[in-house]
Amino acid sequence: MSDTAFIIARPRFDIESGSAEFTYRLGDLSFTEALQFPGGFDRDAAQSPVFVHLLDLTAAVLGVSYYKLRAPFEIDATALSLAADDRSFLLDIYENGLGEFYARNDLKRFGKLNIAVSATSVTVEKPDLADRALVLIGGGKDSLVSVDLLERAGIAMTLFAVNPKGPILSSAERAAHDMIGVRRVLDPEMIRLGKEPGFYNGHVPSTAINSMIASLASLLFGYNRIVLSNERSASEGNIEFDGREANHQHSKSLEFERHIQSLLYRVSGGAIEYFSLLRPYSEARIARLFARGTRFDDVFSSCNRNFLQAGNSGPLWCGKCPKCLFVFLIFAPEMGIERLTKIFDTNVLDNPDNIAPYRELVGIVGHKPWECVGEILEAAACLWKISDHPDWRNTAVVQALRDDLIAFYSQAKLQTAYADLFVDSDQHLIPAQIEKAVFPHAN
Numbered sequence: 001m002s003d004t005a006f007i008i009a010r011p012r013f014d015i016e017s018g019s020a021e022f023t024y025r026l027g028d029l030s031f032t033e034a035l036q037f038p039g040g041f042d043r044d045a046a047q048s049p050v051f052v053h054l055l056d057l058t059a060a061v062l063g064v065s066y067y068k069l070r071a072p073f074e075i076d077a078t079a080l081s082l083a084a085d086d087r088s089f090l091l092d093i094y095e096n097g098l099g100e101f102y103a104r105n106d107l108k109r110f111g112k113l114n115i116a117v118s119a120t121s122v123t124v125e126k127p128d129l130a131d132r133a134l135v136l137i138g139g140g141k142d143s144l145v146s147v148d149l150l151e152r153a154g155i156a157m158t159l160f161a162v163n164p165k166g167p168i169l170s171s172a173e174r175a176a177h178d179m180i181g182v183r184r185v186l187d188p189e190m191i192r193l194g195k196e197p198g199f200y201n202g203h204v205p206s207t208a209i210n211s212m213i214a215s216l217a218s219l220l221f222g223y224n225r226i227v228l229s230n231e232r233s234a235s236e237g238n239i240e241f242d243g244r245e246a247n248h249q250h251s252k253s254l255e256f257e258r259h260i261q262s263l264l265y266r267v268s269g270g271a272i273e274y275f276s277l278l279r280p281y282s283e284a285r286i287a288r289l290f291a292r293g294t295r296f297d298d299v300f301s302s303c304n305r306n307f308l309q310a311g312n313s314g315p316l317w318c319g320k321c322p323k324c325l326f327v328f329l330i331f332a333p334e335m336g337i338e339r340l341t342k343i344f345d346t347n348v349l350d351n352p353d354n355i356a357p358y359r360e361l362v363g364i365v366g367h368k369p370w371e372c373v374g375e376i377l378e379a380a381a382c383l384w385k386i387s388d389h390p391d392w393r394n395t396a397v398v399q400a401l402r403d404d405l406i407a408f409y410s411q412a413k414l415q416t417a418y419a420d421l422f423v424d425s426d427q428h429l430i431p432a433q434i435e436k437a438v439f440p441h442a443n
Protein backbone atom coordinates (compact mmCIF):
# COMPACT_ATOMS: atom_id res chain seq x y z
CA MET A 1 0.00 0.00 0.00
CA SER A 2 1.28 3.46 -0.82
CA ASP A 3 1.58 6.25 1.77
CA THR A 4 -1.37 8.00 0.15
CA ALA A 5 -3.70 5.05 0.82
CA PHE A 6 -6.89 5.45 2.84
CA ILE A 7 -6.37 3.44 6.02
CA ILE A 8 -9.23 2.11 8.13
CA ALA A 9 -8.19 1.46 11.74
CA ARG A 10 -9.75 -1.18 13.96
CA PRO A 11 -12.84 0.38 15.64
CA ARG A 12 -13.41 0.38 19.39
CA PHE A 13 -16.63 -0.24 21.30
CA ASP A 14 -16.77 0.78 24.95
CA ILE A 15 -19.08 -1.61 26.74
CA GLU A 16 -19.48 0.73 29.75
CA SER A 17 -20.61 3.80 27.84
CA GLY A 18 -22.09 2.20 24.69
CA SER A 19 -19.95 4.39 22.46
CA ALA A 20 -18.08 3.31 19.34
CA GLU A 21 -15.09 5.08 17.80
CA PHE A 22 -13.96 4.79 14.18
CA THR A 23 -10.57 6.13 13.16
CA TYR A 24 -9.22 6.70 9.64
CA ARG A 25 -5.97 7.92 8.11
CA LEU A 26 -5.64 9.65 4.78
CA GLY A 27 -1.97 10.43 4.21
CA ASP A 28 -1.05 13.05 6.82
CA LEU A 29 -4.66 13.44 8.00
CA SER A 30 -6.42 11.53 10.76
CA PHE A 31 -10.13 11.50 11.57
CA THR A 32 -12.42 9.99 14.19
CA GLU A 33 -16.17 9.44 13.97
CA ALA A 34 -18.27 8.42 16.99
CA LEU A 35 -21.53 6.59 17.61
CA GLN A 36 -23.40 6.69 20.89
CA PHE A 37 -25.88 3.86 21.50
CA PRO A 38 -28.51 4.18 24.23
CA GLY A 39 -28.15 2.19 27.45
CA GLY A 40 -29.84 -1.09 28.24
CA PHE A 41 -28.12 -3.21 25.60
CA ASP A 42 -26.99 -6.81 25.98
CA ARG A 43 -23.35 -6.70 27.16
CA ASP A 44 -22.71 -10.27 26.02
CA ALA A 45 -23.92 -9.40 22.53
CA ALA A 46 -21.48 -6.46 22.47
CA GLN A 47 -18.60 -8.88 22.99
CA SER A 48 -19.73 -11.55 20.55
CA PRO A 49 -17.69 -12.38 17.44
CA VAL A 50 -20.66 -11.44 15.25
CA PHE A 51 -20.80 -7.94 16.78
CA VAL A 52 -17.05 -7.47 16.41
CA HIS A 53 -17.26 -8.52 12.75
CA LEU A 54 -20.19 -6.18 12.07
CA LEU A 55 -18.39 -3.34 13.86
CA ASP A 56 -15.42 -3.84 11.54
CA LEU A 57 -17.69 -3.84 8.49
CA THR A 58 -19.40 -0.69 9.81
CA ALA A 59 -16.00 0.98 10.15
CA ALA A 60 -15.32 0.26 6.50
CA VAL A 61 -18.73 1.61 5.38
CA LEU A 62 -18.57 4.77 7.54
CA GLY A 63 -15.13 5.38 6.05
CA VAL A 64 -16.61 6.72 2.78
CA SER A 65 -17.10 10.20 4.28
CA TYR A 66 -13.34 10.54 4.94
CA TYR A 67 -12.11 8.59 1.91
CA LYS A 68 -13.94 11.01 -0.42
CA LEU A 69 -11.71 13.97 0.57
CA ARG A 70 -8.95 12.59 -1.68
CA ALA A 71 -10.43 9.40 -3.19
CA PRO A 72 -7.15 7.45 -3.52
CA PHE A 73 -7.09 4.20 -5.49
CA GLU A 74 -5.77 2.22 -2.51
CA ILE A 75 -7.92 1.37 0.53
CA ASP A 76 -6.23 -0.48 3.35
CA ALA A 77 -8.70 -2.44 5.49
CA THR A 78 -6.15 -4.99 6.70
CA ALA A 79 -6.47 -3.88 10.35
CA LEU A 80 -10.04 -5.22 10.32
CA SER A 81 -11.01 -8.85 10.75
CA LEU A 82 -12.84 -9.33 7.51
CA ALA A 83 -13.60 -12.46 5.55
CA ALA A 84 -12.64 -12.70 1.88
CA ASP A 85 -16.38 -12.63 1.02
CA ASP A 86 -16.73 -9.18 2.66
CA ARG A 87 -14.57 -7.57 0.03
CA SER A 88 -17.19 -7.60 -2.74
CA PHE A 89 -19.64 -5.81 -0.42
CA LEU A 90 -17.06 -3.12 0.32
CA LEU A 91 -16.23 -2.79 -3.34
CA ASP A 92 -19.90 -2.12 -4.09
CA ILE A 93 -19.97 0.57 -1.36
CA TYR A 94 -16.79 2.30 -2.56
CA GLU A 95 -17.57 1.98 -6.29
CA ASN A 96 -21.35 2.23 -6.73
CA GLY A 97 -22.27 3.81 -3.38
CA LEU A 98 -19.94 6.67 -4.32
CA GLY A 99 -21.05 6.60 -7.99
CA GLU A 100 -22.63 10.06 -7.89
CA PHE A 101 -19.56 11.47 -6.12
CA TYR A 102 -17.25 10.14 -8.86
CA ALA A 103 -19.52 11.29 -11.68
CA ARG A 104 -19.88 14.83 -10.36
CA ASN A 105 -16.16 15.17 -9.64
CA ASP A 106 -15.20 13.45 -12.90
CA LEU A 107 -13.16 10.79 -11.09
CA LYS A 108 -12.70 7.45 -12.84
CA ARG A 109 -12.51 4.80 -10.14
CA PHE A 110 -14.71 1.95 -11.41
CA GLY A 111 -12.74 -1.26 -11.68
CA LYS A 112 -9.59 0.48 -10.46
CA LEU A 113 -9.88 0.42 -6.67
CA ASN A 114 -7.63 -1.82 -4.65
CA ILE A 115 -9.28 -2.71 -1.34
CA ALA A 116 -6.88 -4.77 0.76
CA VAL A 117 -8.52 -7.01 3.37
CA SER A 118 -6.83 -9.50 5.68
CA ALA A 119 -9.23 -12.29 4.62
CA THR A 120 -9.10 -13.96 8.03
CA SER A 121 -11.43 -16.79 8.97
CA VAL A 122 -14.17 -15.09 10.96
CA THR A 123 -16.15 -16.96 13.63
CA VAL A 124 -19.89 -17.18 12.97
CA GLU A 125 -22.03 -17.97 16.02
CA LYS A 126 -25.71 -17.45 15.36
CA PRO A 127 -27.03 -15.01 18.01
CA ASP A 128 -30.38 -15.70 19.62
CA LEU A 129 -32.37 -12.66 18.47
CA ALA A 130 -36.01 -12.07 19.38
CA ASP A 131 -38.49 -12.42 16.52
CA ARG A 132 -39.29 -8.71 16.16
CA ALA A 133 -38.81 -5.83 13.79
CA LEU A 134 -36.59 -2.77 13.89
CA VAL A 135 -38.11 -0.27 11.46
CA LEU A 136 -35.84 2.48 10.15
CA ILE A 137 -37.56 5.83 10.22
CA GLY A 138 -36.50 8.81 8.13
CA GLY A 139 -39.34 11.23 8.89
CA GLY A 140 -40.73 10.99 5.34
CA LYS A 141 -43.78 9.32 3.78
CA ASP A 142 -42.07 6.00 2.98
CA SER A 143 -41.19 4.77 6.45
CA LEU A 144 -44.55 5.98 7.75
CA VAL A 145 -46.33 3.86 5.15
CA SER A 146 -44.32 0.87 6.42
CA VAL A 147 -45.33 1.69 10.00
CA ASP A 148 -48.97 1.85 8.90
CA LEU A 149 -48.82 -1.44 6.95
CA LEU A 150 -47.13 -3.28 9.83
CA GLU A 151 -49.66 -1.89 12.30
CA ARG A 152 -52.56 -3.02 10.08
CA ALA A 153 -50.98 -6.50 9.95
CA GLY A 154 -50.63 -6.53 13.75
CA ILE A 155 -46.83 -6.81 13.65
CA ALA A 156 -45.06 -5.28 16.65
CA MET A 157 -42.17 -2.96 15.91
CA THR A 158 -39.59 -0.64 17.39
CA LEU A 159 -38.55 2.39 15.39
CA PHE A 160 -34.88 3.11 14.74
CA ALA A 161 -33.13 6.33 13.71
CA VAL A 162 -29.64 7.72 13.43
CA ASN A 163 -29.48 11.30 14.75
CA PRO A 164 -33.25 11.59 15.17
CA LYS A 165 -34.41 15.18 14.80
CA GLY A 166 -37.19 17.32 13.27
CA PRO A 167 -39.74 15.22 11.37
CA ILE A 168 -38.14 11.95 12.53
CA LEU A 169 -38.89 12.83 16.14
CA SER A 170 -42.31 14.34 15.50
CA SER A 171 -43.54 11.46 13.33
CA ALA A 172 -42.12 8.83 15.69
CA GLU A 173 -43.90 10.53 18.56
CA ARG A 174 -47.14 10.51 16.56
CA ALA A 175 -46.64 6.84 15.63
CA ALA A 176 -46.30 6.10 19.37
CA HIS A 177 -43.98 3.12 19.13
CA ASP A 178 -40.77 2.74 21.10
CA MET A 179 -37.73 4.15 19.34
CA ILE A 180 -34.02 3.44 19.50
CA GLY A 181 -31.96 6.48 18.55
CA VAL A 182 -28.22 6.45 17.90
CA ARG A 183 -26.18 9.65 17.98
CA ARG A 184 -23.64 9.87 15.18
CA VAL A 185 -20.91 12.53 15.30
CA LEU A 186 -18.90 13.11 12.13
CA ASP A 187 -15.38 14.45 12.54
CA PRO A 188 -15.80 18.27 12.20
CA GLU A 189 -12.39 18.52 10.53
CA MET A 190 -13.69 16.40 7.62
CA ILE A 191 -16.66 18.76 7.21
CA ARG A 192 -14.31 21.77 7.28
CA LEU A 193 -11.87 20.28 4.76
CA GLY A 194 -14.74 19.31 2.45
CA LYS A 195 -15.27 23.05 1.83
CA GLU A 196 -11.58 23.79 1.21
CA PRO A 197 -9.93 23.89 -2.21
CA GLY A 198 -7.77 20.85 -2.88
CA PHE A 199 -10.28 18.39 -1.38
CA TYR A 200 -13.19 16.59 -3.00
CA ASN A 201 -16.72 16.63 -1.63
CA GLY A 202 -19.97 14.98 -2.66
CA HIS A 203 -22.65 12.45 -1.91
CA VAL A 204 -22.15 9.40 0.29
CA PRO A 205 -24.48 6.35 0.50
CA SER A 206 -26.41 7.40 3.60
CA THR A 207 -28.82 4.44 3.59
CA ALA A 208 -25.90 2.00 3.67
CA ILE A 209 -24.44 3.92 6.61
CA ASN A 210 -27.74 3.97 8.53
CA SER A 211 -28.32 0.29 7.73
CA MET A 212 -24.96 -0.81 9.15
CA ILE A 213 -25.61 1.18 12.33
CA ALA A 214 -29.05 -0.48 12.52
CA SER A 215 -27.41 -3.89 12.22
CA LEU A 216 -25.27 -3.15 15.28
CA ALA A 217 -28.41 -2.07 17.15
CA SER A 218 -30.22 -5.25 16.09
CA LEU A 219 -27.55 -7.32 17.85
CA LEU A 220 -27.23 -5.08 20.91
CA PHE A 221 -30.98 -4.87 21.52
CA GLY A 222 -32.12 -8.20 20.07
CA TYR A 223 -34.09 -7.77 16.81
CA ASN A 224 -34.01 -10.34 14.01
CA ARG A 225 -35.60 -8.11 11.34
CA ILE A 226 -34.34 -4.84 9.92
CA VAL A 227 -37.08 -3.18 7.88
CA LEU A 228 -36.32 -0.53 5.27
CA SER A 229 -38.82 1.44 3.20
CA ASN A 230 -37.11 1.71 -0.16
CA GLU A 231 -39.36 1.86 -3.19
CA ARG A 232 -38.81 0.18 -6.56
CA SER A 233 -38.17 3.55 -8.25
CA ALA A 234 -34.94 3.94 -6.23
CA SER A 235 -33.26 1.39 -8.50
CA GLU A 236 -33.30 3.80 -11.48
CA GLY A 237 -29.98 5.65 -11.86
CA ASN A 238 -29.22 9.22 -12.91
CA ILE A 239 -26.59 9.19 -15.66
CA GLU A 240 -24.09 6.93 -17.40
CA PHE A 241 -20.56 7.66 -16.24
CA ASP A 242 -17.30 5.78 -16.63
CA GLY A 243 -19.12 2.81 -18.20
CA ARG A 244 -21.71 2.41 -15.43
CA GLU A 245 -24.95 3.92 -14.26
CA ALA A 246 -24.40 6.35 -11.39
CA ASN A 247 -27.36 6.31 -8.98
CA HIS A 248 -27.78 8.91 -6.23
CA GLN A 249 -29.93 6.36 -4.42
CA HIS A 250 -27.66 3.36 -4.97
CA SER A 251 -27.90 2.18 -1.36
CA LYS A 252 -31.69 2.26 -1.66
CA SER A 253 -31.65 0.10 -4.82
CA LEU A 254 -32.70 -3.53 -5.11
CA GLU A 255 -29.16 -4.40 -6.22
CA PHE A 256 -27.73 -3.02 -2.99
CA GLU A 257 -30.47 -4.67 -0.93
CA ARG A 258 -29.38 -8.03 -2.35
CA HIS A 259 -25.78 -7.33 -1.31
CA ILE A 260 -26.52 -6.21 2.22
CA GLN A 261 -29.23 -8.79 2.83
CA SER A 262 -26.87 -11.64 1.99
CA LEU A 263 -23.99 -10.03 3.91
CA LEU A 264 -25.98 -9.63 7.13
CA TYR A 265 -27.47 -13.11 6.79
CA ARG A 266 -24.03 -14.67 6.28
CA VAL A 267 -22.25 -12.69 9.01
CA SER A 268 -24.99 -13.43 11.58
CA GLY A 269 -25.29 -17.12 10.72
CA GLY A 270 -28.80 -16.51 9.36
CA ALA A 271 -30.06 -14.55 12.39
CA ILE A 272 -30.58 -11.13 10.77
CA GLU A 273 -33.16 -10.60 8.01
CA TYR A 274 -32.83 -7.27 6.16
CA PHE A 275 -35.40 -6.19 3.60
CA SER A 276 -37.39 -3.29 2.21
CA LEU A 277 -41.13 -3.62 2.80
CA LEU A 278 -41.97 -1.13 0.02
CA ARG A 279 -39.85 -2.63 -2.77
CA PRO A 280 -42.88 -3.78 -4.82
CA TYR A 281 -44.24 -0.24 -4.96
CA SER A 282 -43.76 2.84 -7.11
CA GLU A 283 -43.60 6.21 -5.34
CA ALA A 284 -47.08 6.98 -6.69
CA ARG A 285 -48.43 3.80 -5.09
CA ILE A 286 -46.77 4.75 -1.79
CA ALA A 287 -48.34 8.21 -2.02
CA ARG A 288 -51.75 6.57 -2.45
CA LEU A 289 -51.15 4.37 0.61
CA PHE A 290 -50.01 7.39 2.63
CA ALA A 291 -53.07 9.40 1.59
CA ARG A 292 -55.43 6.80 3.12
CA GLY A 293 -54.93 8.45 6.53
CA THR A 294 -54.16 11.92 7.81
CA ARG A 295 -52.41 10.96 11.06
CA PHE A 296 -48.95 12.20 10.03
CA ASP A 297 -49.95 15.18 7.83
CA ASP A 298 -48.65 17.89 10.18
CA VAL A 299 -45.51 16.12 11.42
CA PHE A 300 -43.81 14.37 8.51
CA SER A 301 -41.49 15.77 5.85
CA SER A 302 -39.53 14.31 2.95
CA CYS A 303 -37.56 17.54 2.41
CA ASN A 304 -33.88 16.77 3.00
CA ARG A 305 -33.18 20.24 4.42
CA ASN A 306 -34.45 18.82 7.69
CA PHE A 307 -31.48 16.47 7.85
CA LEU A 308 -28.55 18.87 7.39
CA GLN A 309 -25.81 18.26 9.96
CA ALA A 310 -26.27 21.81 11.22
CA GLY A 311 -30.07 21.38 11.52
CA ASN A 312 -32.89 23.16 9.69
CA SER A 313 -34.02 26.64 10.68
CA GLY A 314 -36.56 26.83 7.84
CA PRO A 315 -40.03 25.30 7.36
CA LEU A 316 -40.74 21.53 7.30
CA TRP A 317 -41.04 21.67 3.48
CA CYS A 318 -38.91 24.19 1.55
CA GLY A 319 -41.23 23.89 -1.48
CA LYS A 320 -38.30 24.45 -3.89
CA CYS A 321 -35.96 21.43 -3.87
CA PRO A 322 -36.47 18.52 -6.33
CA LYS A 323 -37.69 16.31 -3.50
CA CYS A 324 -40.42 18.78 -2.45
CA LEU A 325 -41.44 19.20 -6.10
CA PHE A 326 -41.58 15.46 -6.70
CA VAL A 327 -43.48 14.59 -3.50
CA PHE A 328 -46.03 17.37 -4.06
CA LEU A 329 -46.58 16.08 -7.62
CA ILE A 330 -47.18 12.44 -6.65
CA PHE A 331 -49.54 13.44 -3.87
CA ALA A 332 -51.54 15.73 -6.17
CA PRO A 333 -53.60 12.93 -7.81
CA GLU A 334 -54.31 11.48 -4.34
CA MET A 335 -55.14 14.53 -2.22
CA GLY A 336 -57.33 17.56 -2.76
CA ILE A 337 -55.74 20.98 -3.08
CA GLU A 338 -56.79 22.00 0.43
CA ARG A 339 -55.09 19.09 2.19
CA LEU A 340 -51.92 19.20 0.11
CA THR A 341 -51.35 22.96 0.31
CA LYS A 342 -51.91 22.73 4.06
CA ILE A 343 -49.19 20.08 4.36
CA PHE A 344 -46.68 22.10 2.30
CA ASP A 345 -47.95 25.50 3.43
CA THR A 346 -47.85 26.52 -0.25
CA ASN A 347 -49.10 25.37 -3.65
CA VAL A 348 -45.83 24.13 -5.13
CA LEU A 349 -47.43 23.59 -8.57
CA ASP A 350 -48.60 27.19 -8.74
CA ASN A 351 -45.16 28.75 -8.30
CA PRO A 352 -43.78 29.95 -11.71
CA ASP A 353 -40.22 29.54 -10.34
CA ASN A 354 -40.86 25.80 -10.28
CA ILE A 355 -41.68 25.47 -14.00
CA ALA A 356 -38.05 24.93 -15.09
CA PRO A 357 -37.20 22.36 -12.39
CA TYR A 358 -40.44 20.46 -13.11
CA ARG A 359 -39.51 20.40 -16.81
CA GLU A 360 -36.36 18.53 -15.79
CA LEU A 361 -38.12 16.29 -13.26
CA VAL A 362 -40.52 15.01 -15.95
CA GLY A 363 -37.68 14.40 -18.40
CA ILE A 364 -38.39 16.99 -21.10
CA VAL A 365 -34.90 18.45 -20.57
CA GLY A 366 -31.71 17.46 -18.69
CA HIS A 367 -31.35 14.32 -16.58
CA LYS A 368 -32.90 12.94 -13.40
CA PRO A 369 -31.85 15.32 -10.59
CA TRP A 370 -29.25 14.11 -8.07
CA GLU A 371 -31.88 13.77 -5.39
CA CYS A 372 -34.17 11.17 -3.88
CA VAL A 373 -36.90 11.42 -6.51
CA GLY A 374 -38.89 8.74 -8.34
CA GLU A 375 -38.55 7.67 -11.95
CA ILE A 376 -38.67 10.30 -14.67
CA LEU A 377 -41.59 8.60 -16.43
CA GLU A 378 -43.38 8.30 -13.08
CA ALA A 379 -43.21 12.07 -12.57
CA ALA A 380 -44.32 12.65 -16.17
CA ALA A 381 -47.29 10.27 -15.74
CA CYS A 382 -48.40 11.98 -12.51
CA LEU A 383 -48.24 15.42 -14.15
CA TRP A 384 -50.30 14.07 -17.05
CA LYS A 385 -52.81 12.58 -14.60
CA ILE A 386 -53.54 15.93 -12.94
CA SER A 387 -53.51 18.00 -16.11
CA ASP A 388 -57.31 17.85 -16.39
CA HIS A 389 -57.98 17.78 -12.66
CA PRO A 390 -60.08 20.78 -11.53
CA ASP A 391 -57.79 21.39 -8.53
CA TRP A 392 -54.56 21.48 -10.54
CA ARG A 393 -55.23 22.20 -14.23
CA ASN A 394 -54.98 25.98 -13.84
CA THR A 395 -51.75 26.01 -11.83
CA ALA A 396 -48.69 27.73 -13.33
CA VAL A 397 -46.71 24.50 -13.77
CA VAL A 398 -49.51 22.44 -15.34
CA GLN A 399 -50.44 25.28 -17.70
CA ALA A 400 -46.82 25.70 -18.79
CA LEU A 401 -45.93 22.03 -19.26
CA ARG A 402 -49.12 20.19 -20.27
CA ASP A 403 -48.80 20.49 -24.06
CA ASP A 404 -45.03 19.96 -24.08
CA LEU A 405 -45.42 16.85 -21.95
CA ILE A 406 -47.98 15.24 -24.24
CA ALA A 407 -45.98 16.21 -27.34
CA PHE A 408 -42.82 14.73 -25.81
CA TYR A 409 -44.27 11.39 -24.62
CA SER A 410 -47.75 11.00 -26.28
CA GLN A 411 -51.05 10.66 -24.48
CA ALA A 412 -51.08 6.86 -24.87
CA LYS A 413 -47.64 6.38 -23.35
CA LEU A 414 -48.45 8.54 -20.33
CA GLN A 415 -51.75 6.77 -19.79
CA THR A 416 -50.08 3.35 -19.81
CA ALA A 417 -47.22 4.56 -17.60
CA TYR A 418 -49.69 5.88 -15.04
CA ALA A 419 -51.58 2.58 -14.93
CA ASP A 420 -48.28 0.68 -14.52
CA LEU A 421 -47.49 2.66 -11.38
CA PHE A 422 -50.22 0.73 -9.60
CA VAL A 423 -49.12 -2.73 -10.71
CA ASP A 424 -46.96 -4.05 -7.89
CA SER A 425 -43.64 -5.64 -8.73
CA ASP A 426 -42.74 -9.16 -7.64
CA GLN A 427 -39.06 -8.18 -7.56
CA HIS A 428 -38.57 -7.93 -3.82
CA LEU A 429 -36.77 -9.66 -0.94
CA ILE A 430 -39.54 -9.62 1.66
CA PRO A 431 -39.69 -12.83 3.74
CA ALA A 432 -42.74 -14.93 2.81
CA GLN A 433 -44.21 -14.75 6.32
CA ILE A 434 -44.19 -10.93 6.31
CA GLU A 435 -45.43 -10.75 2.73
CA LYS A 436 -48.41 -12.93 3.59
CA ALA A 437 -49.25 -10.89 6.68
CA VAL A 438 -48.77 -7.41 5.21
CA PHE A 439 -49.82 -7.36 1.56
CA PRO A 440 -53.56 -7.92 2.08
CA HIS A 441 -53.53 -4.58 3.95
CA ALA A 442 -52.19 -2.66 0.97
CA ASN A 443 -55.51 -2.51 -0.89
Ligand SMILES: CC(=O)N[C@H]1[C@@H](OP(=O)(O)OP(=O)(O)OC[C@H]2O[C@@H](n3ccc(=O)[nH]c3=O)[C@H](O)[C@@H]2O)O[C@H](CO)[C@@H](O)[C@@H]1O[C@H](C)C(=O)N[C@@H](C)C(=O)N[C@@H](CCC(=O)O)C(=O)O
Pocket residue numbers: 064065066186191194201202203204205206207208209248249250251252304305306307308309310371372373
Ligand atom coordinates in the same frame (compact mmCIF):
# COMPACT_ATOMS: atom_id res chain seq x y z
C1 LIG B 1 -29.14 16.53 4.26
C2 LIG B 1 -28.60 16.33 2.89
O1 LIG B 1 -29.35 16.05 1.99
N1 LIG B 1 -27.30 16.44 2.76
C3 LIG B 1 -26.64 16.23 1.49
C4 LIG B 1 -25.90 17.51 1.09
O2 LIG B 1 -25.02 17.84 2.14
P1 LIG B 1 -24.73 19.32 2.62
O3 LIG B 1 -23.33 19.62 2.38
O4 LIG B 1 -25.71 20.27 2.01
O5 LIG B 1 -25.05 19.28 4.19
P2 LIG B 1 -24.85 18.15 5.30
O6 LIG B 1 -25.70 16.94 5.05
O7 LIG B 1 -25.09 18.86 6.54
O8 LIG B 1 -23.35 17.70 5.17
C5 LIG B 1 -22.26 18.50 5.63
C6 LIG B 1 -20.99 17.88 5.13
O9 LIG B 1 -20.82 16.60 5.70
C7 LIG B 1 -20.60 15.62 4.70
N2 LIG B 1 -21.24 14.37 5.12
C8 LIG B 1 -22.52 14.39 5.59
C9 LIG B 1 -23.09 13.20 6.02
C10 LIG B 1 -22.34 12.02 5.95
O10 LIG B 1 -22.81 10.91 6.30
N3 LIG B 1 -21.07 12.07 5.47
C11 LIG B 1 -20.51 13.23 5.05
O11 LIG B 1 -19.35 13.23 4.62
C12 LIG B 1 -21.21 16.20 3.42
O12 LIG B 1 -20.57 15.71 2.27
C13 LIG B 1 -20.93 17.69 3.61
O13 LIG B 1 -19.62 17.96 3.21
O14 LIG B 1 -25.12 17.31 -0.05
C14 LIG B 1 -24.14 16.24 0.09
C15 LIG B 1 -23.34 16.20 -1.19
O15 LIG B 1 -24.14 15.90 -2.28
C16 LIG B 1 -24.90 14.93 0.36
O16 LIG B 1 -23.99 13.87 0.49
C17 LIG B 1 -25.68 15.09 1.65
O17 LIG B 1 -26.44 13.92 1.85
C18 LIG B 1 -26.35 13.36 3.18
C19 LIG B 1 -25.19 12.37 3.23
C20 LIG B 1 -27.61 12.63 3.51
O18 LIG B 1 -27.78 12.15 4.61
N4 LIG B 1 -28.51 12.55 2.55
C21 LIG B 1 -29.75 11.81 2.64
C22 LIG B 1 -30.87 12.71 3.07
C23 LIG B 1 -30.01 11.25 1.25
O19 LIG B 1 -29.57 11.78 0.26
N5 LIG B 1 -30.68 10.13 1.17
C24 LIG B 1 -30.91 9.48 -0.09
C25 LIG B 1 -30.39 8.07 -0.06
C26 LIG B 1 -29.06 8.01 -0.71
C27 LIG B 1 -28.45 6.63 -0.54
O20 LIG B 1 -27.77 6.13 -1.45
O21 LIG B 1 -28.65 6.04 0.50
C28 LIG B 1 -32.37 9.32 -0.38
O22 LIG B 1 -33.21 9.58 0.49
O23 LIG B 1 -32.67 8.94 -1.52
Ligand SMILES: Nc1ncnc2c1ncn2[C@@H]1O[C@H](COP(=O)(O)OP(=O)(O)OP(=O)(O)O)[C@@H](O)[C@H]1O
Pocket residue numbers: 135136137138139140141142143144160161162163164168207210227228229230252301302303372
Ligand atom coordinates in the same frame (compact mmCIF):
# COMPACT_ATOMS: atom_id res chain seq x y z
N1 LIG C 1 -31.78 9.21 10.07
C1 LIG C 1 -32.18 7.99 9.71
N2 LIG C 1 -32.02 6.96 10.56
C2 LIG C 1 -32.40 5.70 10.21
N3 LIG C 1 -32.97 5.43 9.04
C3 LIG C 1 -33.16 6.41 8.16
C4 LIG C 1 -32.77 7.75 8.44
N4 LIG C 1 -33.07 8.51 7.37
C5 LIG C 1 -33.63 7.69 6.46
N5 LIG C 1 -33.70 6.43 6.94
C6 LIG C 1 -34.25 5.26 6.27
O1 LIG C 1 -33.56 5.08 5.05
C7 LIG C 1 -34.47 4.69 4.03
C8 LIG C 1 -34.43 5.72 2.91
O2 LIG C 1 -34.81 6.99 3.40
P1 LIG C 1 -35.90 7.91 2.68
O3 LIG C 1 -35.58 9.33 2.99
O4 LIG C 1 -36.11 7.51 1.27
O5 LIG C 1 -37.25 7.47 3.39
P2 LIG C 1 -38.36 8.23 4.18
O6 LIG C 1 -37.80 9.33 5.01
O7 LIG C 1 -39.11 7.18 4.90
O8 LIG C 1 -39.31 8.78 3.04
P3 LIG C 1 -39.12 9.92 1.95
O9 LIG C 1 -38.64 9.25 0.69
O10 LIG C 1 -40.48 10.49 1.81
O11 LIG C 1 -38.13 10.89 2.49
C9 LIG C 1 -35.83 4.54 4.68
O12 LIG C 1 -36.03 3.20 5.04
C10 LIG C 1 -35.72 5.42 5.90
O13 LIG C 1 -36.54 4.95 6.94
